[in-house]
Amino acid sequence: MAPTGSIRDRLVVAATELTTKEGWAAVTMSRLADMVGVSRQTVYNEIGTKPALAEAMILEELSRFLAKVDQAFLDHPGDLSGAIEAAVVGVLRFAEGNALLHAVVSATHGADTELLPLLTTHAGMLMGTAKAVIAERLTAYELPLTQEELAPVIDAIVRIALSHVMQPSGTPEETAAGISWIARRVLGS
Known part of the structure; x- marks a missing residue:
């Protein structure tokens, strides 16, 4: 089944899951890209910085x-x-x-x-x-x-x-x- 939601939404969900399982330090843009199946540049385009990701979460x-x-x-x-x-x-x-x-x-x-x-x-x-x-x-x-x-x-x-x-x-x-x-x-x- 294909993932649902916008890329941004999927990135926020992935970051939340990673934070709850392994802690905020484990969250990297590269790791999020791999989890969601997009390029690292797409993560930056959709989210921006890691502090912006934190606010989104x-x-x-x-x-x-x-x-x-x-x-x-x-x-x-x-x-x-x-x-x-x-x-x-x-x-x-x-x-x-x-x-x-x-x-x-x-x-x-x-x-x-x-x-x-x-x-x-x-x-x-x-x-x-x-x-x-x-x-x-x-x-x-x-x-x-x-x-x-x-x-x-x-x-x-x-x-x-x-x-x-x-x-x-x-x-x-x-x-x-x-x-x-x-x-x-x-x-x-």
Whole structure:
């Protein structure tokens, strides 16, 4: 059966598989080319640099996490607190078994640590994307806050959830209940 998806998508999938099995240091453009059946130049044309590949992998994984958020809001129309709680539970449960996240967080040496800043100190694109999704979902609710007041609330909720993705301190349900309680108090819902 022929591989499906664009060459770029196939390269990102191959890089993710290689990272989860052997670590980020094992990912080379030549190796990806061999895995996908294209030339090394095609890898560079489709992806660019290795840091660009890392971002593509993280954004692809982020889309899976954000699908959990979207589903929670679809499952709880008119119930903002319930939607937030379900979103956090979904994200944290997904994080528990996420092979790429585990590979990134557990890497502690050499080139394998190159991915970690994309989830922590250099998480701008990740944060921006997540905050945009939450902001879009919140437009369905009448909240007693202006956009300027709502922005730091969204930022705080996303940062708290990401913190628990990276280093859980309780069960997904306990964490979600706490974040939902905070959201109810601040959002007035």
